[in-house]
Amino acid sequence: MTEDFGSLPERIRADEGTPLCFFGNPLQLPQGWDGPSFDIEVAERPTLRATNAGFLVVTLEHDCKERAHFEHICEWLVSNGPLTRIDHELRKYRDYDGYSVVFAGNRSLHFHFVFNTQHLLEAPHDQSRHERWQYRHVHAAVMSNVHQVYWNAVVDLTDRLVDPPVPADKSSNSYAQLKRTPWGNRTLNTESEILGLPAGTLVPQLVLVENIRTRRSAKGGGKFIVEPEFRASHYIKDRKQYRSDAAVGSETEDISAGNEMVNEFGEMCQATWAAPFPKPVSLAMERGEWVLRFQNHPMDRRPSTVARGDHTTLLIQGQDAPVGTFRLPGELTANEIGDHLARRFGIVPNLPTPSVQQFCASELPYFDRLRARAGKAFKETYEETVTRTFPHISSSPIPELQGIYRQKLFHYLNNAMFFKGDMICTSGEGIGKTTVLFNLMQHAALDTAMLQVDRKVRFFVFAFRSRAQAEEKALEYATKVRRAFVLKTFWAYYQDACSKCGVASMQDDFKERSNILSVLKQIACSQPAVYEELERVRRSLWLADDGTSLFTGTTLIFTTHATATSWYRTHLNRTWHHPRFNPQMEPDELEELRGEFLFEKVVFDEPEWEEFAHILTDELHRHLSAHSRWRWQNLSARERKESFYRMKQSDSALATIDYEDYSELRFLDLARFERVHVDFASQPFGRENSQKAIYRSQDGKSFYFGPKGWPTADTTSWIFLTTESFTTDVIVALYKLKLGRPLLSLRLDNLPGIYPVAVPLVKSPKASARRVQELASEVLISSNRNVVIADGLGSLKGERARTFQGMKGYNGWADEDVYIVLTYIHPERYGRLNALRQWLQVDDTVIKYYAAQLSQAVGRNTGFRKRPGTRTVVVASAGLLRLIQTKLALFAPRVRLEVSPEAFW
Numbered sequence: 001m002t003e004d005f006g007s008l009p010e011r012i013r014a015d016e017g018t019p020l021c022f023f024g025n026p027l028q029l030p031q032g033w034d035g036p037s038f039d040i041e042v043a044e045r046p047t048l049r050a051t052n053a054g055f056l057v058v059t060l061e062h063d064c065k066e067r068a069h070f071e072h073i074c075e076w077l078v079s080n081g082p083l084t085r086i087d088h089e090l091r092k093y094r095d096y097d098g099y100s101v102v103f104a105g106n107r108s109l110h111f112h113f114v115f116n117t118q119h120l121l122e123a124p125h126d127q128s129r130h131e132r133w134q135y136r137h138v139h140a141a142v143m144s145n146v147h148q149v150y151w152n153a154v155v156d157l158t159d160r161l162v163d164p165p166v167p168a169d170k171s172s173n174s175y176a177q178l179k180r181t182p183w184g185n186r187t188l189n190t191e192s193e194i195l196g197l198p199a200g201t202l203v204p205q206l207v208l209v210e211n212i213r214t215r216r217s218a219k220g221g222g223k224f225i226v227e228p229e230f231r232a233s234h235y236i237k238d239r240k241q242y243r244s245d246a247a248v249g250s251e252t253e254d255i256s257a258g259n260e261m262v263n264e265f266g267e268m269c270q271a272t273w274a275a276p277f278p279k280p281v282s283l284a285m286e287r288g289e290w291v292l293r294f295q296n297h298p299m300d301r302r303p304s305t306v307a308r309g310d311h312t313t314l315l316i317q318g319q320d321a322p323v324g325t326f327r328l329p330g331e332l333t334a335n336e337i338g339d340h341l342a343r344r345f346g347i348v349p350n351l352p353t354p355s356v357q358q359f360c361a362s363e364l365p366y367f368d369r370l371r372a373r374a375g376k377a378f379k380e381t382y383e384e385t386v387t388r389t390f391p392h393i394s395s396s397p398i399p400e401l402q403g404i405y406r407q408k409l410f411h412y413l414n415n416a417m418f419f420k421g422d423m424i425c426t427s428g429e430g431i432g433k434t435t436v437l438f439n440l441m442q443h444a445a446l447d448t449a450m451l452q453v454d455r456k457v458r459f460f461v462f463a464f465r466s467r468a469q470a471e472e473k474a475l476e477y478a479t480k481v482r483r484a485f486v487l488k489t490f491w492a493y494y495q496d497a498c499s500k501c502g503v504a505s506m507q508d509d510f511k512e513r514s515n516i517l518s519v520l521k522q523i524a525c526s527q528p529a530v531y532e533e534l535e536r537v538r539r540s541l542w543l544a545d546d547g548t549s550l551f552t553g554t555t556l557i558f559t560t561h562a563t564a565t566s567w568y569r570t571h572l573n574r575t576w577h578h579p580r581f582n583p584q585m586e587p588d589e590l591e592e593l594r595g596e597f598l599f600e601k602v603v604f605d606e607p608e609w610e611e612f613a614h615i616l617t618d619e620l621h622r623h624l625s626a627h628s629r630w631r632w633q634n635l636s637a638r639e640r641k642e643s644f645y646r647m648k649q650s651d652s653a654l655a656t657i658d659y660e661d662y663s664e665l666r667f668l669d670l671a672r673f674e675r676v677h678v679d680f681a682s683q684p685f686g687r688e689n690s691q692k693a694i695y696r697s698q699d700g701k702s703f704y705f706g707p708k709g710w711p712t713a714d715t716t717s718w719i720f721l722t723t724e725s726f727t728t729d730v731i732v733a734l735y736k737l738k739l740g741r742p743l744l745s746l747r748l749d750n751l752p753g754i755y756p757v758a759v760p761l762v763k764s765p766k767a768s769a770r771r772v773q774e775l776a777s778e779v780l781i782s783s784n785r786n787v788v789i790a791d792g793l794g795s796l797k798g799e800r801a802r803t804f805q806g807m808k809g810y811n812g813w814a815d816e817d818v819y820i821v822l823t824y825i826h827p828e829r830y831g832r833l834n835a836l837r838q839w840l841q842v843d844d845t846v847i848k849y850y851a852a853q854l855s856q857a858v859g860r861n862t863g864f865r866k867r868p869g870t871r872t873v874v875v876a877s878a879g880l881l882r883l884i885q886t887k888l889a890l891f892a893p894r895v896r897l898e899v900s901p902e903a904f905w
Contacts, residue, residue: 014183017204021105021184025147025175026053028136044136046176047330048340050143051132054118054125055097058150059179060111060158061104061169067194069165073109077101077209082162083111087211089157093225095119098212105186105203107194108169110179114212115150117143119228141232141343147175153225171271176330182207229899233346233756258395258753261345265292265337265395268329277322278305278314283338284394290338292328296321307334342393347752349893379419383745386412391750401753402431402864410436412746417444419744422711422735424720426728427748428755428894429859430811433721434462437603438477441556448600449553458600461557463564465606465809467492474558485542485550487559490516490576494523497533508638516572516590520583535583542579551579553600561611564602568713599716606809607720609730612711614665615832616673616704619653624670632666656828673704676835683834683846686824687879698831705839707738723856725749725891726848733840749894756893757862759872760900767821767877775875776801779819782905787813789857790821804853807860814865819905820857822850822876822884844891850884851891858895873904 012018028051030043064070076082083101090096090113097114104110118125123142127135151173158164171177180186184205191199265280278294281303285291289309296305296318304318310333314326328337342348390412392404409431416423417440427433445460452458462477464470467488474484491507498505506526512518524531542551567574571594575581578593585593616624632640644662648654654662680689680699689696711718722728728745735743766775769792776788776796788801797803802810825833825846833845842848854874861870874897888897 012181012183014207017183017185018181019185021181021186021205022178023181024178025056025143026051027176028132028139031133045330045332045336047144047174047332048140048336049136050147050175051136051139052117052120052123052125052143054116056115056117056143056147056150056175057179058113058115058147058154059172059177060113060151060154061108061172062164062166063169064107064166064194070107070194072165074208076162083209085161086154086157089161090154093223095224095226098210100182100210100212101208102180102182103204103206103208104180105205106188106192109208111154112179112182113150113154115225117146117226119224120146120226120230121228122231137339137343138232140340142230144175144340145232145234145344146226146230148173149226149230170267174268174271174330180205182210231346231896232344233758233896234898258345258347258397258401261341261347262395264345265329265341269326272329273326275322278316278326282395283341284392284396285338290334292334292338309334338393342752346756346896347393347395348391379742379744382415383747387747387750390748391752393752396753398754398866401751405751405754406432406436409433409748410440412748413437414440416744416746420717421742421744422718422720423744423746424722424728424731425746425748426722426725427746428751428863429723429856430814430864431748431751432864434473434603434605435476437462437719437721438482438556441601441603442482442554444601445554445556452553456596456598457551458553458598459555459557460553461487461559461564461599461602463559463561463602463604465561467560469605469809470558470560477556477558483544483550483555485555485557487557487563487577489563490519490573493534493537494530497530497537498527500533501527501529503527503530508641509636511636513637514570514572516576516581517583517585517587519572524583538576538581541577549579557599561604561607564599564604565611565708565710567599568710568716601717601719603719603721605721607722607727607731609727609734609836612708612731612734614668614673614704614706614708615835616665616706617653617828618702618704620657620665621670621673621702621704623647623651623653624665624668627666629666629668632663668706670704673706674839676703676705676838677701678703678831678834679838680834682837683844685830685846685883687883694827695830698827698834701831701835703832703835705835707734711735712739712741723749723859724852725855726845726852729842729848730836730840730845733842737840751863751894754863756896757858757866757872758896758898759858759862759874760902760904761881761897762873762875762900762903763878763881764875764903765877767823767875767880769823772821772823775821776819779905783817785817786819786905787816788819788821789860791823804857808856810860811865813860815867815870816861817871817904818857818861818873820854820872820874822854822874822880824880825849844887847884847887848891851888854888854892855894863894871904873900 008020009018024046027046028049030038030040030049032038033043062069062073064073083099087099095116097116099114100112102110102112117123120142123135123139123146132139155168155173158168172179182205186203186205188197188199188201188203191197192201192203197203261283262280265283269278269280270276277297280292281295282293283290284293291309292307293303294305294307294314295303296316297320300318300320302318305314305316305321307314307328312328312331312333314328316322316326328334330337332340390405390408392401392408394401396404409427413425413433413436416425425433441460441462448458448460462470462473464473467486471486474486478484494507495505510519510522520531520534523534542549544550563573571590574594574597575590578597581590581593635643640663641659644654644659678698678701680696684695686693686695691697720731725747728747732743732745735741764775766772766778772790772792773794773796776790776793779786779788780796780800786800788796789804789807790801791803793801793803797806807813829849830846833849837843837845858872858874859865860872861867862872885897888895
C-alpha cells in the first residue's frame with residue numbers, strides 16, 4: 001500500500017512484478033492529497049469517494065480450504081471450459097469488456113471481470129475535477145450500486161453455469177474491497193497448507209489467463225447489464241435480480257427500500273466481522289443524526305446495541321452481547337454509512353449535498369437556529385419547521401412508515417387548527433388528510449358550540465368536488481357518536497320532488513330565483529304536489545334517526561365546492577334549510593334566519609386553482625364589456641338562458657363557456673380585472689418555434705384575471721387539502737398578492753420511504769390528441785383490470801376511462817392497473833398557464849401543470865394506496881418527453897419515470 005499517489009507506476013512488467021499487491025476500483029483523490037499537511041487518517045473514507053472513471057472491476061474469489069476445491073476451480077480455466085462459457089454469456093452485453101484471472105498467492109484465484117461504465121448518465125465519467133468532487137456523494141451511491149449489480153450478475157451466472165465447490169466470498173462484493181494486483185509480489189504471512197509453502201515465501205501473483213477487449217465490435221451486444229439511465233434508487237429492484245435470457249420477462253413484486261437497506265447493511269457487517277451478530281435491525285435518523293440498532297442474538301427482542309452519529313464503533317449493550325470491538329464497515333461513522341445507504345436505496349434524493357441531514361433538518365446548533373429565526377413571523381417559522389421535520393428517514397418497512405407519517409400528519413394538523421386564518425396542506429395521495437381531519441373537526445366543532453352564547457349556529461364543513469363524494473365521505477364519517485348531514489341545494493331537492501311527482505321541472509321559469517318566498521309561492525300555485533313534497537322533506541330535513549335535531553354545531557356538514565363557495569352570498573339555501581323557516585315569514589325574519597346559519601370552518605378537498613380566479617380571453621372580455629350587467633340582472637332565468645344560447649350561436653367568444661359560468665361573469669365588475677399578455681419567451685414550448693407554431697402563436701395574446709371573492713367574503717376560515725404542489729404555489733401566491741389574507745402553508749409531501757415510486761414509461765406515437773382514443777381502446781381491450789387516465793377520451797369516458805379532471809378525488813382504482821397517457825396541452829391552455837405566470841409570479845407553470853397531472857394520476861394506485869400485484873404505467877410521445885421529462889423529475893419528485901421497452905398491453 002502507498003500514500004505516494006504521484007509515484008504510482010503507469011505499467012507493471014510481468015518479469016519484474018510490483019510490491020504493490022493490491023489495487024482497487026477508481027476513487028477520487030482526497031482533498032489536499034498533494035499538500036504537506038495531508039493526513040490519510042482524516043481523509044474521507046474510500047467508500048464515499050467511489051467514482052466513475054469509465055470502468056470498474058468486479059472480483060470473484062472462492063476461498064478454498066481443501067486442495068481438491070482449489071484444483072477444481074483451476075480446471076475452469078481450460079480451453080472451452082466453464083470460464084469460457086461465462087465469458088461467452090457476458091459478451092452478449094455492451095458494457096462487458098473481459099476478464100483477467102490472477103493467482104492470489106495462497107489458496108484462491110481472483111477472477112477480475114472488467115465492465116465499461118462510460119454510458120452511465122447519473123454519474124458521468126468525464127466530469128471535471130471540480131464537478132466530480134461536488135457530486136462525489138452521487139457518484140459514490142451510483143457506483144456502489146452499479147458494482148453490486150455487476151457482482152450479482154457474475155455470481156448468479158457462475159452459480160448457474162459452474163456449480164462452485166465453495167460459495168463466492170461475500171467480502172468481494174464491496175466496491176472499495178481491495179483486489180490482488182496482476183503480477184504483484186506477495187510475501188506469505190502464514191504457511192500455505194494447499195501449496196505447502198512456508199511463511200515468508202515470495203509468491204508472484206501470476207496472471208493465469210486473460211481476455212480483455214480494447215476495441216468494441218460494431219456487431220457487439222446490443223443490451224446492457226446496467227442501463228445508461230440507471231439511478232442509485234434503481235438498485236432496489238436490481239438487487240439480486242440479474243436476469244439471464246431465461247429470466248427475461250419475469251415479474252417481481254415491489255420491494256421495500258427500508259427492508260432492503262437493512263439487509264444490505266447486514267451483509268456488509270457480516271462480511272466485515274465474519275460473524276452473524278451483532279445483526280442490524282434498523283437505521284433511522286433521530287434528532288439530526290443516524291442511529292443504527294443491532295440484535296445481539298436471535299432472541300433479542302429489544303435491541304439495545306447501537307451506533308450513532310459520528311461514532312465508528314458499536315456501543316455493545318444488553319444481555320448475552322457478543323464480546324469484542326465492532327467497527328462499522330469501511331470504518332465509516334454511523335452518519336456516513338446512514339447517509340450513504342439512504343442515497344443508495346432512494347430513501348432520500350441522490351443530491352450533491354454532503355449530508356442527508358441537510359435534506360431533512362438543520363445542522364445548526366439549537367441557539368444558532370433560534371438566532372436564525374429572529375425577526376421571522378410565527379407563521380413563516382412554523383411552516384419552515386414543519387417542512388424540515390416531517391420527513392422520517394429510516395429503514396422502516398412501508399406499512400410501518402405509513403403509520404408513522406399518519407401520526408405526524410395528525411400532530412401537525414392538530415397544531416395548525418389553532419391558527420386563526422386559512423390553511424393549505426399539501427401531502428401524498430391516500431395519506432389520510434380527510435380522515436385525520438374528521439376527528440379534529442369534530443372536536444373543534446364541540447369546543448366552538450360550547451363557547452357560543454348567541455343564537456347563531458356555526459357549522460364545521462367538508463366540501464368535495466361532487467355530491468357523490470360528499471355522500472360517500474359522510475357515510476365514512478358517521479358513527480353512533482359522530483353525526484353528519486349532507487347539504488344539498490334547494491334546487492336539487494326541487495328536482496327530486498318533480499321526479500317523484502312525475503311533473504316537469506319549471507326551474508327556468510321563476511322570476512325571482514333568489515327569493516325563496518316568491519319561488520315557493522309560484523311552486524304552490526303551479527305544482528301543488530311538488531310543493532307538498534318539498535314541505536314534507538323540509539320538515540324532516542334535520543331529524544336524526546333517534547328523533548333529535550341535527551341542526552347543532554356538533555353536526556358536521558358534507559357538501560360540494562360550489563355550495564361552500566357560494567354560501568356567503570346565498571339567501572335561498574340558507575333560509576330554506578333553516579329548521580325555523582316558515583313560508584309565511586316576513587323578509588326581515590328571513591334575513592335573521594340567514595344570519596344564524598354560518599359556516600365556521602370549511603375543509604376544502606382537492607381545490608383547483610381556477611376556482612380561485614376568473615380568467616377571460618380577450619374576445620370574451622370584449623363581449624362582456626359590450627353588454628350591460630344591469631340589464632342581465634333584470635331578466636328571469638329562462639330569459640337569461642334563451643339570450644345566452646342565441647348569442648352563443650353567433651359569437652365565437654362564447655364557444656367554450658357554459659351558461660352557469662357565463663351568467664356569473666355577467667354580474668361582475670370588469671374594472672377589477674387585470675390584463676396580462678402571454679410571453680412565449682418566458683416559457684417556450686412545442687416541437688418548433690416558428691411564427692406559425694401552435695404555441696408560439698399564443699405570444700402576445702391577452703387574458704384578464706380577477707380573484708374570486710369567496711375566500712375573504714366573510715368570517716369563514718378555510719382548510720385546503722391538496723396533493724399538488726402547483727395548486728399550492730398558485731393559491732399561496734394569490735393569497736399573498738391579490739387577496740391580502742394570511743395563509744398557513746403546510747408542505748407535507750416529502751415522504752422518503754414511501755416516495756418516489758418507480759413507474760415504467762412507455763414511448764408511443766399514439767399518445768397524441770389525434771390518436772389517444774385508439775391507444776385507450778387498445779389498453780382497455782387488453783385486460784379487464786386496465787383503466788385509463790387521459791384527456792380527449794370522447795365516448796370512451798366512463799368507469800374505466802377518466803380524464804385527468806375526472807379522476808381527481810376518485811379512490812376506486814387502488815386494485816386496478818392504471819395507464820396514464822400524457823399528451824400535448826391545448827394551445828389556449830398553454831396561453832392561460834403562461835399568462836398565469838405573469839399574473840402571480842409563479843415560475844414554470846406549464847411544466848408544473850404536467851407534474852400535477854402526473855402525480856395525481858400515479859397516486860390512484862401507488863404510495864399509500866399500493867396493493868400487491870397492481871401496475872401503473874405512463875405513456876407519452878417521444879417528442880413531448882423531450883420537452884418535459886427532465887423537469888418532471890424536479891417538479892414531480894414523488895414519481896420516478898423509468899423508460900421501458902415493454903408496452904404492457
